[in-house]
Amino acid sequence: MSDLAPSDYEQLVESLRYCVLVHDAATKDILWANRAASELLEFTVEELKPLKAPDMSSPAKRYRRSVGRRWLQEAVDNGAAVTEWAYRAKSGREVLTEAIAIRVELSARTVVMVQFRDIEQETSMRRDLTRTEADLSRTEARLAAFLRNMAEGILVLDDDSRITYASEAASELLKVPVASLVGERFTEFCRAGQSRESVRRALDLTTADGGSQSLRYEVELTAEERRWHAGSCQHIAIENDLSGHLLLFHDVTEHVRTEQEHERDSQYLNYLARYNAMGDMAMAIAHELAQPLAAATNFIAGTQSRLGDGHSSRDEVSWGLGEARKQIDRANQIVRSLREYVTQLEESQQIVDLNDIVDECAYFVDIRGRQKGVHVEYLRAPGPVAVVCERVLTGQVILNLCFNAIDEMAEWPAADRIVTVRTDATATEGVVSVEDHGKGLSHVPDGRIFDGVFTSKSTGHGIGLALSHRIISRQGGTITARENDPHGAVFTFTLPVDPTAERPNVAQG
Numbered sequence: 001m002s003d004l005a006p007s008d009y010e011q012l013v014e015s016l017r018y019c020v021l022v023h024d025a026a027t028k029d030i031l032w033a034n035r036a037a038s039e040l041l042e043f044t045v046e047e048l049k050p051l052k053a054p055d056m057s058s059p060a061k062r063y064r065r066s067v068g069r070r071w072l073q074e075a076v077d078n079g080a081a082v083t084e085w086a087y088r089a090k091s092g093r094e095v096l097t098e099a100i101a102i103r104v105e106l107s108a109r110t111v112v113m114v115q116f117r118d119i120e121q122e123t124s125m126r127r128d129l130t131r132t133e134a135d136l137s138r139t140e141a142r143l144a145a146f147l148r149n150m151a152e153g154i155l156v157l158d159d160d161s162r163i164t165y166a167s168e169a170a171s172e173l174l175k176v177p178v179a180s181l182v183g184e185r186f187t188e189f190c191r192a193g194q195s196r197e198s199v200r201r202a203l204d205l206t207t208a209d210g211g212s213q214s215l216r217y218e219v220e221l222t223a224e225e226r227r228w229h230a231g232s233c234q235h236i237a238i239e240n241d242l243s244g245h246l247l248l249f250h251d252v253t254e255h256v257r258t259e260q261e262h263e264r265d266s267q268y269l270n271y272l273a274r275y276n277a278m279g280d281m282a283m284a285i286a287h288e289l290a291q292p293l294a295a296a297t298n299f300i301a302g303t304q305s306r307l308g309d310g311h312s313s314r315d316e317v318s319w320g321l322g323e324a325r326k327q328i329d330r331a332n333q334i335v336r337s338l339r340e341y342v343t344q345l346e347e348s349q350q351i352v353d354l355n356d357i358v359d360e361c362a363y364f365v366d367i368r369g370r371q372k373g374v375h376v377e378y379l380r381a382p383g384p385v386a387v388v389c390e391r392v393l394t395g396q397v398i399l400n401l402c403f404n405a406i407d408e409m410a411e412w413p414a415a416d417r418i419v420t421v422r423t424d425a426t427a428t429e430g431v432v433s434v435e436d437h438g439k440g441l442s443h444v445p446d447g448r449i450f451d452g453v454f455t456s457k458s459t460g461h462g463i464g465l466a467l468s469h470r471i472i473s474r475q476g477g478t479i480t481a482r483e484n485d486p487h488g489a490v491f492t493f494t495l496p497v498d499p500t501a502e503r504p505n506v507a508q509g
Helices: 006-015 035-041 065-078 120-149 168-174 194-209 253-309 314-343 354-372 391-409 463-474
Strands: 019-024 030-033 080-088 094-105 110-118 153-157 163-166 212-220 226-238 242-251 350-353 375-379 386-389 418-425 429-435 478-483 489-496
Touching: 019 035, 030 035, 065 080, 065 094, 065 110, 094 120, 153 168, 153 226, 168 242, 194 212, 194 226, 194 242, 226 253, 253 314, 350 354, 350 391, 354 375, 354 391, 354 418, 354 429, 386 391, 386 429, 386 489, 391 418, 391 429, 391 463, 391 489, 463 478, 463 489
Parallel strands: 375 418
Antiparallel strands: 019 030, 019 110, 080 094, 094 110, 153 163, 153 242, 212 226, 226 242, 350 386, 418 429, 429 489, 478 489
């Protein structure tokens, strides 16, 4: 480098992008600054020379003059010293720098050369990176805690239904350690039959259309323990290392058992309602059966008598036996109708025309009416009244209301013994009303007519109206009672109409 002139060295120093300040080793005064330092600090060399630390440093305590002099003295004593220093430019802008002070022995004196560079941007980036790492770490910890405390199980299944990932919650729900779950075929945990088929079908559908499928299935945890799970399944593909079927599930065993208990209760209510009607119809049915059985007995007795005196012809005997057979067939028809009514099973939800239910009940209502000397008239809506209901139970409500009305009118003069059964429809409801002209409801305690306690019959137990209220309410309908004009009572119940059916006309009159 001997071929470089002194001016060349000066040119090289001026070209440095590192900032350089030269301090006197003894007094710590600034002797010189290169171009980069002047530009960063916004001072000329001549402006810098008289400045002290408070004039060109941050006012923060860590950058006070005594600290700066101690740092420079450390370089004088030890040859070098490193620090972070916040300079303050002429405009007041503070610049955080990384600075190194080096003792240099010049020919005329000893100086301290301070080299520094702006690290504000680097520090900001470092702070941002540290903050990001902390946020990621915190998010990861929270996600891990969330998964640990999540009641819903998570499984990832391959196309062969083998488990490739299982959460802790999934392990607890299936009662198998996570390590033992991975690699197992999930369908083997499901009860053979419908449960396995529903899971396989859900996996196939998510593979085909990529959507989400809801499913419910029964698992066999041990030979003695079975549980019900419900959840959703969807196809996933995250980069190249996680693909297959994501299954989220939770235990719904108690809910399923409640549904099963509700179904048993519904069946019990069904039979209770029909056998309650049997008690009400017993006397009327006995009267109806007595007539054909007595007639059949008379025909048979007459035939036996003619056979005994030896004067009867073959035609007379055949006629007598034939008439007896007709009466017995009539009695059988009565018994068969009653047995079919009591033992009939039904779907819990059906779309039924209320007019049809009234027609089915009319046979038994008319028997009761004839027994009591009460005329029953039927005013049906002109078109179908399609409602969503349980057919037999709804018929039981009609029978209960009609029997009550007939029993009430049986105590009135013969000319007044009329009960009206009416079907109507609105835009959203089918309506059945049973009207009588008896003493009305003024004697009924407020709010107790449907509670199973009130009855105006000397032999009644109040269960008919309570059952009716429960049956209608359970089907999403309403049942009410009001005074008739000028006297009597009107019992009305409504049921939701079939939303797909055409709106029927409301019955007139």
